[in-house]
Amino acid sequence: MKQSLIFTNDVIEAVERLERNVNPNLTVWIADVNTASLVSPAPSHLITIPDGDDNKTLETVTRVWDEMERMGATRHSLIINLGGGMVTDLGGFAAATFKRGVRFINVPTTLLGAVDAAVGGKTGFNYHGLKNEVGAFAPASDVIISTRFFDTLPLDEMKSGFAEVLKHAMLSDRGEFLSLLGHDFNAPIDHENLLERLRHSVQVKVDIVARDPNEQGERKALNLGHTVGHAFESLAMKRGKPVPHGYAVAWGLVTEAVLSHLILKSPGDDVHRLGNFVRDNYRDFPFTCDDYDELLELMRHDKKSRDGEITCTLLATIGEYRTGMTVSRDDVTAALDILRDQLGV
Amino acid sequence: MKQSLIFTNDVIEAVERLERNVNPNLTVWIADVNTASLVSPAPSHLITIPDGDDNKTLETVTRVWDEMERMGATRHSLIINLGGGMVTDLGGFAAATFKRGVRFINVPTTLLGAVDAAVGGKTGFNYHGLKNEVGAFAPASDVIISTRFFDTLPLDEMKSGFAEVLKHAMLSDRGEFLSLLGHDFNAPIDHENLLERLRHSVQVKVDIVARDPNEQGERKALNLGHTVGHAFESLAMKRGKPVPHGYAVAWGLVTEAVLSHLILKSPGDDVHRLGNFVRDNYRDFPFTCDDYDELLELMRHDKKSRDGEITCTLLATIGEYRTGMTVSRDDVTAALDILRDQLGV
Numbered sequence: 001m002k003q004s005l006i007f008t009n010d011v012i013e014a015v016e017r018l019e020r021n022v023n024p025n026l027t028v029w030i031a032d033v034n035t036a037s038l039v040s041p042a043p044s045h046l047i048t049i050p051d052g053d054d055n056k057t058l059e060t061v062t063r064v065w066d067e068m069e070r071m072g073a074t075r076h077s078l079i080i081n082l083g084g085g086m087v088t089d090l091g092g093f094a095a096a097t098f099k100r101g102v103r104f105i106n107v108p109t110t111l112l113g114a115v116d117a118a119v120g121g122k123t124g125f126n127y128h129g130l131k132n133e134v135g136a137f138a139p140a141s142d143v144i145i146s147t148r149f150f151d152t153l154p155l156d157e158m159k160s161g162f163a164e165v166l167k168h169a170m171l172s173d174r175g176e177f178l179s180l181l182g183h184d185f186n187a188p189i190d191h192e193n194l195l196e197r198l199r200h201s202v203q204v205k206v207d208i209v210a211r212d213p214n215e216q217g218e219r220k221a222l223n224l225g226h227t228v229g230h231a232f233e234s235l236a237m238k239r240g241k242p243v244p245h246g247y248a249v250a251w252g253l254v255t256e257a258v259l260s261h262l263i264l265k266s267p268g269d270d271v272h273r274l275g276n277f278v279r280d281n282y283r284d285f286p287f288t289c290d291d292y293d294e295l296l297e298l299m300r301h302d303k304k305s306r307d308g309e310i311t312c313t314l315l316a317t318i319g320e321y322r323t324g325m326t327v328s329r330d331d332v333t334a335a336l337d338i339l340r341d342q343l344g345v
Numbered sequence: 346m347k348q349s350l351i352f353t354n355d356v357i358e359a360v361e362r363l364e365r366n367v368n369p370n371l372t373v374w375i376a377d378v379n380t381a382s383l384v385s386p387a388p389s390h391l392i393t394i395p396d397g398d399d400n401k402t403l404e405t406v407t408r409v410w411d412e413m414e415r416m417g418a419t420r421h422s423l424i425i426n427l428g429g430g431m432v433t434d435l436g437g438f439a440a441a442t443f444k445r446g447v448r449f450i451n452v453p454t455t456l457l458g459a460v461d462a463a464v465g466g467k468t469g470f471n472y473h474g475l476k477n478e479v480g481a482f483a484p485a486s487d488v489i490i491s492t493r494f495f496d497t498l499p500l501d502e503m504k505s506g507f508a509e510v511l512k513h514a515m516l517s518d519r520g521e522f523l524s525l526l527g528h529d530f531n532a533p534i535d536h537e538n539l540l541e542r543l544r545h546s547v548q549v550k551v552d553i554v555a556r557d558p559n560e561q562g563e564r565k566a567l568n569l570g571h572t573v574g575h576a577f578e579s580l581a582m583k584r585g586k587p588v589p590h591g592y593a594v595a596w597g598l599v600t601e602a603v604l605s606h607l608i609l610k611s612p613g614d615d616v617h618r619l620g621n622f623v624r625d626n627y628r629d630f631p632f633t634c635d636d637y638d639e640l641l642e643l644m645r646h647d648k649k650s651r652d653g654e655i656t657c658t659l660l661a662t663i664g665e666y667r668t669g670m671t672v673s674r675d676d677v678t679a680a681l682d683i684l685r686d687q688l689g690v
Contacts, residue, residue: 025652062403065472065479097442100469100480101559124445127410134410135445136481214446307370 003121003139005206007199009148009191011107012039015080018105018142024078028071030064030091035083035109038149043080045071049090056086056126058134064094068102079104081140084157085117088140089132092123096138106140109149111161112246115168115201118143120209120222137214145202147194155185159281160246165197166274167224167253168204174318176200177270181277220323224313225253228332231298235291243286250282254342258335259327260315270318275342285345292336296329348466348484350551352544354493354536356452357384360425363450363487369423373416375409375436380428380454383494388425390416394435401431401471403479409439413447424449426485429502430462433485434477437468441483451485454494456506457591460513460546463488465554465567482559490543492536500530504626505591510542511619512569512598513549519663521545522615526622565668569658570598573677576643580636588631595627599687603680604672605660615663620687630690637681641674 008014019027029043032051036042047067049060073079079102081091088106095104108118124135150158162183169177180197205222212219229245229252236243254275260266287295299310310332314325353359364372374388377396381387392412394405418424424447426436433451440449453463469480495503507528514522525542550567557564574590574597581588599620605611632640644655655677659670 058407069473069475069478097469097479097481099478100467100482122445124442128414130414133414133444134442136442136483137445138481 002141003119003206004142005119005202006142006144007146007195008144009146009195011144011146011148014144015105015107018144019078022078022103022141024076024103026071026073026077027080028068028073028077029080029082030087030094031082032084032087035087035149038082038109047071049087051083051086053086053126053131056090058125058127060090061094061125064091065098068094068098073098073102075099075102077102080107081105081118082107082109084108084110084113088113088118089123089135090125092138092140093125093135096123096136101138103141105142105144107144107146110153110157111150112157112164113161114145114147114198115161115205116164118145119202119205121213139213145195145198147189147191147198150189150194156244156247159185159250160244163225163246163250163253163282165201166277167222167249168201170253170257170274170315170318171208171221171224171321172204172319173200174270177318178273181273185281218323221313221321223323224315224321225249225256227299227302227310227312228252228255228295228335230302231295232287234298235287235294241286247282250278251285251339251343254278255332255335255339256312256314258338258342259312259331262331262334263325263327264314264316264322266315266317272342275339279343285340285343287340287345289337289340292333295336296332299332347486348464348551349487350464350547351487351489352491352540353489354491354540356489356491356493359489360450360452363489364423367423367448367486369421369448371416371418371422372425373413373418373422374425374427375432375439376427377429377432380432383427383454392416394432396428396431398431398471398476401435403470403472405435406439406470409436410443413439413443418443418447420444420447422447425452426450426463427452427454429453429455429458433458433463434468434480435470437483437485438470438480441468441481446483448486450487450489452489452491455498455502456495457502457509458506459490459543460506460550461509463490464547464550466558484558490540490547492534492539492543495534495539501589501592504530504595505589508570508591508594508598508627510546511622512567512594513546515598515602515619515660515663516553516566516569516666517549517664518545519615522663523618526618530626563668566658566666568668569660569666570594570601572644572647572655572657573597573600573640573680575647576640577632579643580632580639586631592627595623596630596684596688599623600677600680600684601657601659603683603687604657604676607676607679608670608672609659609661609667611660611662617687620684624688630685630688632685632690634682634685637678640681641677644677 006014028045030047036048079095081088095102106118108114121137121139124132127133229249233248257271313323351359373390375392381393424440426433440447451463453459466482466484469477472478574594578593602616658668
């Protein structure tokens with residue numbers, strides 16, 4: 001999988017340079033109702049889709065195909081996805097399948113998009129209410145990563161993305177991990193420093209994906225925090241009280257860090273440091289021990305689990321991961337108890 | 346692109362061996378109303394779709410996704426597409442996009458499917474009446490190629506597939522080409538010999554695709570006969586008198602062989618030999634010089650053309666191709682005249 005990454009805070013210049021190199025017969029932008037206005041002057045060919053995960057549907061995909069057709073897009077065109085993970089996932093899928101594949105680039109406008117969705121080639125949409133049930137592994141040819149859109153990003157979304165930044169540090173580098181725990185969400189964004197943090201973070205994902213583009217093995221490392229995190233997210237959704245993805249991941253990271261300590265004897269100090277950071281920044285945690293059975297059931301049905309067992313990525317220590325670890329119900333129950341204790345709920 | 350090819354006339358044994366190796370949690374067969382009965386006993390998980398190009402639609406794709414979901418297919422399942430090009434194209438796309446990709450194997454039941462659609466990774470469906478407008482490059486992990494289904498194949502379909510066999514020989518090997526021109530469609534099928542011919546023919550495609558899986562360049566060689574052939578096919582469709590794909594390709598092969606002679610001075614003898622074979626086996630040719638303008642317009646809008654020019658693959662001689670050759674309206678007009686003369690219409 002070839003995917004070039006451009007870290008810059010001059011997005012327009014980077015787009016224009018890419019356009020000159022690719023020399024497409026037509027450039028089509030895809031944005032959602034919030035991000036469409038981020039580019040000015042407005043691009044002459046712009047497909048605006050509704051925002052939000054509820055609209056990440058086949059219906060929206062067909063609207064994008066229809067518009068591409070109407071605009072006369074061909075295999076020699078260039079698609080630019082401008083937005084968060086919903087836009088890059090759905091726009092990427094639409095581009096990757098239109099005439100069996102039109103070149104596309106991603107310009108993530110959220111921190112979560114920049115460190116996760118926009119990079120690594122996963123595209124798709126929700127189907128019958130199942131997240132990313134239909135999709136393709138199709139990398140954007142280029143990803144332009146910038147912090148310039150983050151000044152206006154709601155704090156919840158910054159925090160949500162930051163959970164994935166934390167995850168990448170936990171998979172790779174204890175120094176980076178400890179330094180991230182000093183982050184102050186209330187201070188104004190230091191763009192230069194944040195762009196450097198992104199460079200580090202995205203590279204972790206890129207290196208892992210390069211060794212396993214289609215998620216046959218090692219890519220499961222990126223699932224750290226997500227087996228448990230997805231269960232939190234799904235439960236909150238079922239309750240009609242959805243939580244930001246990154247919050248669920250943050251709680252999942254703590255839970256799986258506890259599991260790592262219980263099972264692989266990873267150092268407890270780092271688990272505590274992480275727990276404190278998550279307690280201080282990822283607010284209340286709306287679950288009790290009455291929810292354990294349902295959470296365990298959700299983990300057993302995770303897309304990446306097999307034969308009804310719960311499997312996680314665990315850490316021998318910060319920076320050293322083990323994929324495909326089977327964990328027992330008792331282990332998870334104990335870890336959830338410790339999580340609630342750690343978060344003081 | 347990894348794709349293993351199995352040439353055998355014991356299909357069931359080959360499928361069972363693959364299943365043992367892959368060890369899927371579920372095997373799902375996809376067939377159309379005609380091919381569903383070819384496997385007995387009936388597989389326990391079978392998705393039967395309507396047949397014919399008219400049903401190669403998004404609606405059929407969603408029905409396949411729905412059934413896969415209902416049957417509990419996961420990333421660890423195996424999909425077996427049993428049928429002609431419609432089934433392997435559409436079933437391949439459905440499998441390649443369900444949960445971002447379930448492993449699938451193709452078992453083509455037509456000659457055209459065996460030498461063309463089932464091999465090389467092109468999947469997709471028609472959209473807004475445009476052929477294969479949406480799709481993906483997604484190779485079947487394995488293709489089981491057999492002649493056992495051909496005894497009951499209508500003669501038209503045998504001839505249709507044979508045009509692609511001829512094309513592969515024209516791209517690679519004059520000896521094979523001349524030997525194919527001796528083929529007698531009225532004789533009973535010599536399965537052993539035909540399987541050998543398929544082995545040769547499919548390898549030509551595989552070698553070209555391996556050098557260019559996503560159709561960036563050399564793969565255009567496989568378009569030999571198709572720039573003109575597609576125009577015939579589309580015109581016949583618009584007239585409400587569709588012709589088999591392979592017939593249009595056969596006429597396209599002769600036309601482009603004539604163009605090769607006119608432009609690249611390829612030997613005229615072989616063009617005559619080909620023309621005679623096509624005249625004798627691919628019946629009447631329902632076009633006159635009044636259709637030239639419309640045919641030229643269709644060629645200019647071919648998916649593979651660019652900037653409104655007509656581009657073809659041409660032959661310097663049998664076995665030596667040149668891709669992306671631009672041909673003028675006058676050249677094509679002259680070639681169509683010679684074609685009609687050659688076919689005696």
